[in-house]
Every structure is written in structure tokens, then in C-alpha cells.
Amino acid sequence: MIRFESDYSEGAHQSILDRLIATNNEQTSGYSEDKYCENARKIIRSLCNKPDASVHFFVGGTQTNLTFIASALKPYQGVIAAISGHINTHETGAIEATGHRIITTECSDGKINAQQIENIWQEHWQDPTHEHIVQPAMVYISQPTECGTVYTLSELESISSVCKRNNLLLYVDGARLSYSLVADVLAPDLTDLARLCDAFYIGGTKTGALFGEALVISNPEVARDFRYMIKRQGGLLAKGRLLGLQFEALLSDNLYLQLADHAVKQAMRIRQAFTSAGYELLFDSPTNQQFPILPDEMIERLADNFAFHRWQKMNARFTAVRFCTSWTTPSEHVDQLIRSI
């Protein structure tokens, strides 16, 4: 069975293992107050061109999302998100668990736009009973989205602009951020993200780390006392250096982008194979997730040798599926898949 189910099916890139082994016997302080974390923070601040950014490491994305959102919102405020946003679909109510509503908005491809945000804002404040309604106070977007699509720099600038004008915080879930950075699209880079958002995270788990997400908070107001919040939510790793070490490795020698680039190249081969064979795609994804719409009998046949995700029933005969490549997907696996199409 060849797995195209996810980008976190394997362990970690060798250079990460190497660093863990090399430093294993050292004694360091816990809770991410060690030199490796400090160095990783420095690297990230430099890559983001944001010398005063507050950088925090988490083990996973849900923990990152819930801790940041709970920290930045007041109790009666909610966060605007696409109906397909990860916090709304696959986090078992982790945001609501901290007392906040997700104010969902429709989208066809995972992306929301500045106008939608403006409308939600206007609708709230123009309603004379707005004190009876959850106050929108933050925008959550995923880059790339859960549909593999990517916000362009100009789209992010529009969103950032409407947020700033309306005093909404902007937060970007970067669980797969790497793949947007190498996509063949004019996407925001790290400096753009640090400039345009109040916070975003650089996902490690889905790009070759054992685990780890690096949250970058540009807005100093929401960064205050943030480590208390991490501990309160159970997210402070005792041997925090493991997180620093991994990000040092990923962000050195351009490794992070190389890993992403490999995955996206393999994904483009898959995309090309399906479209050449005449199949349509559910989303126009330039990243490592591809969503061909396939006949059900073909899906059955492919499922004998390949693991992938059934995404959405389209009609009586066709279903959209998801193939996901990773930093370590062997070319030969993709070759085999292409031959089977």
C-alpha cells in the first residue's frame, strides 16, 4: 500500500534526527528557555524581517490555534473563518472549548475574501442589537487552505487592510505554510506574513519535523504574557529544546523550502496526470494536495494499491478524492500512481 493520505505519515527529515542525536546528552533548561529555542527564534525573526516578533513553539496545530485565539480575544468576541477552516471542521470544538464562537462564512475553495469580512463587520455594527450578538474580532485564514488553494499577496493585502481598518486581528494558520511559499503563485513570503498579520505560524509537523509549529506574533499587544497562556492550555513542552532544534534544522540551508518544493513537484506530476487523462479537479490547488474528481469504479481500483482520502461525493458516479504528497514522497510512488491512472 502506497500512502498519499497525508503529509505526516512518516517520521522526520534526517537532519532533524541528526541534531536530536548530536545534542541528546546535553543538559538544558526546560520549557523552551534553552539556547536552541533562542537561536531558532533569532532565525525566524530574521527570516520574517521582524526583529521584535514574539516567537513561540508548539507541538501541534490545534494547540497553537486554540492558545492564540483564546489569548487574543475577549470573552464575548468571536473569530471569523471559512466554513471549511480547520478550526471549524477538525478540532472537536477546541475554540469553543475556550469560550469563543467561530463566525463562519461560506466559501467554495477554502478562501474567504476582504469583502466577506467587511460584510460581517458591517452587519454586526449596523445591527442595533449588536450587544446580543458575538462580536467579530479576529479573522482566521489558512495558508494554504484546507483545499490546497493559496492566498496571493494581493489578496492577503486586501484582507489585512480590511482587518486593520476595522480593528480586527488577522491570524494565519500555517500548518502547511511551506507549500504556499514554493507554489507557482505570487504568494506572501514570511516577511509579508509578519508585516500583514498579527500572528501566523510556520508549520513543522507537515513539512518534515517530528512535530512542531512556530507561532510568530507581530503584534506586541497580543504577545504580552503569552507563555502563561501556553502553560495554562497544557502546551508548554518540558524538553522544549526539541522544538528549537527542529526549527533550527528546518530553517537552515533552505531545507524547509526544499522539502516543500519536493512535495509540490510530485503533486504537480499527479495533477498533470489526472488532467491529461481528462479528469477535472475540485480545487485549483498549486500545493501538495490535489483533488481530482474521479469515477467511483476508478477510485475502487486505485484503492487496491494506494491510500488516499475520499473528499466529497459529487454525484451518483463521481467522487472528489484527495492525494497528498510530502517532503519524502518517493518519485517512484508517484510513477506507480501515474501508471495506474
Next chain:
Amino acid sequence: MIRFESDYSEGAHQSILDRLIATNNEQTSGYSEDKYCENARKIIRSLCNKPDASVHFFVGGTQTNLTFIASALKPYQGVIAAISGHINTHETGAIEATGHRIITTECSDGKINAQQIENIWQEHWQDPTHEHIVQPAMVYISQPTECGTVYTLSELESISSVCKRNNLLLYVDGARLSYSLVADVLAPDLTDLARLCDAFYIGGTKTGALFGEALVISNPEVARDFRYMIKRQGGLLAKGRLLGLQFEALLSDNLYLQLADHAVKQAMRIRQAFTSAGYELLFDSPTNQQFPILPDEMIERLADNFAFHRWQKMNARFTAVRFCTSWTTPSEHVDQLIRSI
């Protein structure tokens, strides 16, 4: 600087690293639904002689505590704990964050007893206004305690008995459980814990894992739908197999106890050195944490070469400090300390 600050200053035991490396390229399902986790669960159930126990893996102790406690209590219920209990002292309100009060009770050495629990229970139910008061519904104890002391089997049996009689859940925080298992005390073993408690966890982080705690839920009622809770609280690790792999390694070939035994032996040497030199101990700890009461000038002198924790000012001239050994503390480090005493 030689560090006796904590038992989580280093990485992991070599056999754990070896397993991570050996399995690194395998593709497995995420979220602890892989074969390694399944096997680790089997080993734990067998060691606990509890074939139907529900076993779940967490990255850290605070996450384990808050998830279990929030899962088992009804909203208006609280958890009884020693005033020195970890949930009350060093988790930044993680339990309250889930809506529950910690009902604290005094103790001199980290241990509470059956009578204290019975009293809290009686006091609640005899108060005619008890509906206006948080209802005690669970007992939290740490084994060993934060003071290094250990509940004996007979003490745990008494506590368990008062809990069962009064319909209180009993939960044991085993962040350092290994050290109680090898202590020179008639302490409960894993089968006792599984038999006497509703849940307890086997700590990995502080006994040679990179990270990891294995929660064992004996009571099937509180185990229901528990994975939803882990996800909701942000504690479900994507590459969950990392947890399974580590517990497989720790719990094979008696490694877990060997690592603990090493630490306790070194701690006993430290204890012996201090008591021989005429110093008193704040707590009578048979485990890897030792709490000598030292003159302040001696503390200053030791601090030049050794890192340790200042625990409690005793009077104008003396302070109790904590020396903590670990699975990997070199004998020579202890030799050096002993020479300096």
C-alpha cells in the same frame, strides 16, 4: 555547571532514539492509531493486569491532567488535591481553565490521607447549603508527590476505599511514577494502581523519554469517547506513533525500572552524604528528589558548580534546596557533589 535541577534536562535514552531512527521512514496512520501505539497499549494493559483498560498517550503531564479531569467531572464538581499538588501549584490554572475548582487540603509532605478526604466529603454533604458549594467528586494525588514522598500500598488502599465508598473518582498523577516503583518502600505497583484508581498515568518525560505520558483509565465509564476530549483540548499528536514507540522501548526489557533505579541510587548517595554531614532533610524522600536543609553560605558555595532548586527558606540562615537526579545522571557528577559537601 553540573545540573541537578530536574530529571528532564537531557534528551532520551538511546534505545528510544534507536527506535525512532529505525522506524523513521515507515508510513503509518496518525493520531496514535498505528501499530506501535496499539502494541504499547497491549504491553501496558498486560503490566497492569487490566485487559480492558483504556490507554491514551499524551505529550506532557499538564495536558494529561487537564484532559482527564475535565473529562470526568461534571461542570459543578471539583477535584480534591494537596495544596502542594502540581495541578495547584505549577499548571497556571489549567484545571480552572476547564471550569473546575481544585479543593485544596493542607499537608506537610505532599501526601494527603483518607481521613482528610472523608472530612471534605462529610463537610460538603452535611452542609445544608451544599448546592451553593463546589461538589467534591474526584481525588488527585501524585505518586511520588512533589516532595518526593511515596504513598504506600496500604495508604493508597485506604484512600481508594474512602473514594469508592463516597463515589469519588481517584486519579494518580504519575509524572515520576517510575521512581516510586523502585523506591525502598512498599509502594503500589502498576497492577495495584490499575486496581485501586479510576485512572493514573505512567510518566515518560521524566524517566528517559523525549516526551510522553501514558494514561491508564480503569473505569470504563470515564473512558467513554475519551479521544474526542484529547482532540478538543489540543492534545492529540499528529505523529502519534512517536508516543507508542517510546513506551514500547521504555516498557520492554524492564528498561523503565532500570532507569528509575539508577536515578534513585544516585539520589540515595546524595541523601547519605548530606545526612552523614549532619544536615537535615525537609522531606523523607525515598525517590530521586532530595531536599536537604542547608546553611545559606553553603548553598552559595555549591551554586558555583552545581545547579539545583531553592525550595523553601527555613529561617534566617537555612534554606531547603532540591537536588534531582535522573535516569542519566553520571555517577561522577554525584561524586563531585559529595566531595563538595
Next chain:
Amino acid sequence: MIRFESDYSEGAHQSILDRLIATNNEQTSGYSEDKYCENARKIIRSLCNKPDASVHFFVGGTQTNLTFIASALKPYQGVIAAISGHINTHETGAIEATGHRIITTECSDGKINAQQIENIWQEHWQDPTHEHIVQPAMVYISQPTECGTVYTLSELESISSVCKRNNLLLYVDGARLSYSLVADVLAPDLTDLARLCDAFYIGGTKTGALFGEALVISNPEVARDFRYMIKRQGGLLAKGRLLGLQFEALLSDNLYLQLADHAVKQAMRIRQAFTSAGYELLFDSPTNQQFPILPDEMIERLADNFAFHRWQKMNARFTAVRFCTSWTTPSEHVDQLIRSI
């Protein structure tokens, strides 16, 4: 200015004031443990033909909703509701504040149906990743709905049946319950509600009480320790007898239905006037709220003398508005309105 804005613009029915005055100097126990509350509970149990129902009094509807829902759900569970449901629109996130998601479903007239509930249930349990998704565990409906529409007995039976089959709790928000009981529709009566739902409340505030909602819990499992929950959420009224006294008054001599009947009769006159004049209605409401779709210039004109609610812009020229009658709406006010149409 004649107000058709709401059914809680005035004080209370005279018989309620009379009882408050008559009993004012008596000394009673607090917190609804007095004889008046006990008697009101008896009356309600008898009207519901549910001798073992647990009956609790609240000051307002949001408090009732949040306390019941938070009490009955486990932390990772959510409540299914129409997107127009009061808990989703006008309670400032009170349900999320207790840690729970509202799982919304579309509807055109405030009502959801058994099939929609079944679909949500099926979708959840058929999703292999359901542990990553909020678990649907309760259905919330309003009777009548926020659109004035009414669930018929047979509709409620279908909903109840799908809930029971799927182990979903069924809860009915009865803020305006009285108006459904007198509507010209085969609606469930109190005995039906007590038989088909796990809990519902009989709204007093919007039918002539100063304030007060009576929650009837039929399901003994969710009634356990419920008074702790009321106190925890800040909903236990010190002089609780005020609630008992008001429900005694409302539920004696058929007063509750008489008050509702007056309001609905006046609403039907308004409805008739608008439809006779050729205006359409946004919702087909048989209760005290009427939603004519009117030309904007007519709305401007009416607004000079009448207060009412602008509900929804329909197109460039027409807007749906809401006229709400109450237990005390003077016939002459309706006469004036009719003359102005």
C-alpha cells in the same frame, strides 16, 4: 408612539402584582425552596402529566438555555439548532461560553425537521475522522420559532423519534410557548412536550410575568444535581419565591392561555389587514409575531406612529418587518394600525 416591538415592553399582569403585594411581608426561605415555588412545581407537573418531572425557575431565557445545555452535554458535544435559533443569533455566544459548539442547520422559516437531524447524525458517525469533530448530542428547537412558526404535534413526534433513536437529547426553548398553545394549529400541548422532549421551558417573561421561565426536565438523568448548575451559572434567585408566585398566578384559572389568546387574536387582525391589502408575509406565523413584506415608503410612513422591527431587506423596494403583539396590547392600538395600512 404605539409599540409593536416586543411582547415584553410592559410590566406584569395585575394578578401577578396582586400576589406579590399580598405576600410581600411574609418570610420565606430563599433560592426557590419556599412553598410558592413548591406549589408552582406541583401545578406544572400536573399540567404536564409528569409527576416526576424536575421543575426549575429562572429569571430569563438565555440563562435557562445556557444552564440546561451546559448541564446536559459532555465537553466535546454540541447542540444542533436552526441557524435562526435564538441561541445562535441573540445570546452573545452564551452557549460557546460554556464550551460547546452550536451545530447550525439551514432553515427557511425557523423550523428544522427530523431528516435534517438524522443527516447531521449520520454524517458525523459515518465520517471516519469523527473524533476530530464536535459530536452532536442534543437538538435545540424553539416553539414557536423566532419566525413565529409552530411545530405541529406530528413534526415534534418525528423529531423526538429521531432523537430517541440516535440518543440525542431534545430540548425546546419555550420563551413564547404560550402562543403556540393557543395557535390555530395542531401543536403539542404541555403533556406532549413533557412526553416527547427531555426538557423544555414555559416562558413567563413574554406572557405577562415580570420575569420568569419554568424549566421542565422530564429526563431524570439530566436532572441530577441540577441546582448546583443553576447556582454555578449565577441563575439562582435569592428571593426565589418571586418566581413561584408568578407561575402560580399565570397557571391558575387558565390565565396563561388567556393572555396568549388575546395576543394571538390581535396578531391575526394585523395579519388579516395586511394580507387583505395585498401584502405578502415572510413567514406563515399563527402566533403573536407577524412579518409582512412592505414597501419601504409605507414602512417610513408607519414608523411615524408605530414602533416595530425591520427584519430583513427583501429587495430594493421591499422590506419584511415584524409586528409583535402581547398579552396586553390594546385593541385600539391594533385598530389604529389597521387604519394606517
Next chain:
Amino acid sequence: MIRFESDYSEGAHQSILDRLIATNNEQTSGYSEDKYCENARKIIRSLCNKPDASVHFFVGGTQTNLTFIASALKPYQGVIAAISGHINTHETGAIEATGHRIITTECSDGKINAQQIENIWQEHWQDPTHEHIVQPAMVYISQPTECGTVYTLSELESISSVCKRNNLLLYVDGARLSYSLVADVLAPDLTDLARLCDAFYIGGTKTGALFGEALVISNPEVARDFRYMIKRQGGLLAKGRLLGLQFEALLSDNLYLQLADHAVKQAMRIRQAFTSAGYELLFDSPTNQQFPILPDEMIERLADNFAFHRWQKMNARFTAVRFCTSWTTPSEHVDQLIRSI
């Protein structure tokens, strides 16, 4: 049975009933946006000499406490309170329900002092692991305390001063505030409270209202968007004018102080009778609660004719009890009690 159990056993002062009746048929806006609430706010601001204070009305004290505390604290912050403070003893965990710890401190008579607060603050910030500990951010005191004792103006000034210096909010629970205002002690008056605290409330329920507490927020930062919070916590009364009307009545013509004065005068008669007869008092209370320490056989005898609260077993033969007078306690009831002593 003559009741000295509480000061909320009866209904309301006649002038309050009169106002309710006089205004019963008027139509007003809901949710405390009516002219009566507006006028009551004006009166309160004037009495407090704080023209820009934000004033909000609640039905009860627990609701007031939880809403204010949850609104003003950040998630990882806690509130310092006497171990005997109402939020810690008789609110069923309402504060923890909003995610916050109560940081308790010992006291013998319900009062805490500036030094205790300073110590908690110092201990927190001097602890190098403070990020692992709930951050103290507010001080909660009750005036008078649950023991009937009263903070003097100079004590409150000291507390306020330590709070301001350490950036702690100061909040005063005034459930029985009236009784402190008339006590024979140099207690802070309303202008002092508004000047020295960030917020306090003027209790109505226990001084002759049917219900109602008026929260006065002096600190504009914590007042922002506060009505959202009230609604979120279920505390916004539909017919909010009922609250305004009652405070208008209480605060006109000095009625509030007159009612309190009557209660305190009766309490002083009780106190005098017990001390003259040689009994000691548990607390030196100058307010409407008196705590004589009585022989158990005397308690049994008194209990035949009088209802009062058994407060605390002192030893094998003596128990402290509580007698509570109210705005409407008949002199003859006190006469009878005195004769029975």
C-alpha cells in the same frame, strides 16, 4: 417561627412596590435601556461623585461577581480573595466556571489586608517559575465581609494603594454595602469606593429590593463593551426597567440608608443583649449580622422559636451562630429574642 436567618426573607419595601405598580402599564425598551435605568444611573453617578462611571444592573450578586471578574481578567489571571470570601465559599465555583482561579488568603474575621496582598504579589513575581503559576491580577473584598466586619476608610486606602502600585484591579462585593455605610465605623462612603476601587456594587437584594445589584465601574478600561459580557453570561434582564425602578426608589430620599440603619440598630440591640448576658462574639461586627458564641443547649432552646444560622462549632459545648436582621425586622421580634436570651 421568627426568622433571623437572612436579610432577604421578605419581599420589597413598599415604595418599590408602589413604583412597580405605578409604571406597570408603560411600554419601555428592554434590557435596561429605558429611562428609569438611565435615571438610576444618573443618581448613582452623582452619589458616587463619578460622572463618567459605567453603571450596570444585575439581578443577583453571584451573576455580578462572575460577570465582572470574567470580564476584567485575562485567561491566565486569578483573583485574590479571603478564604471566607463569598466567591470562594457559596457560589458553586461560578468564578472557576469562567476559567479563573481564586487565589485565597487566610483571614480570621473576613478581612484581608494590604500586606497580604503585597506578599502574594511579591511571591508571584519573585518566583522564577511564575509563568507556571496563576498570575494575581485582581483583589476581591466584601464590604461588609461575610463575617459582618467592615473595612475602614484607611484600610481600604491601604489596599487600594497596594493594588494601584502593583497594577492589581480592586473590586468590592457590596451585597450588604448599605450596612457598612451606616455602621458606627469610619467606613468608606460611595465616593470613596468609586475613587479607590476599579469597581464595586451597591447591593439591593439584601436591603429591601425584590432583587437587584448596581455595579459601578470606575475604571473605563474594564468597562468597555461590558453589556456584551452581561448578555453572554445570561445576566441581561428583558424587562430591565424593573432594576432601574428599584434603584431609583432605594436611592431617593435617603431610603437606602434608612433601611440599613433600621437593620443595624436592631442588630446592635441583639449584640448588646448577648454581650450583657456574658456571651462572647465570634466577630466584632458593627453591621446587621451578629455572631454570638452560645452554649449548645441554649441554641436548642432558642431554635424552638427562632430561625438562625449555625455558623461554626467552637468546642464540645459551644457553637457560634449568626443572627441577621433586615430592613424590615420588627422591633417586637428583637424584643422577643432578647427576652429569650
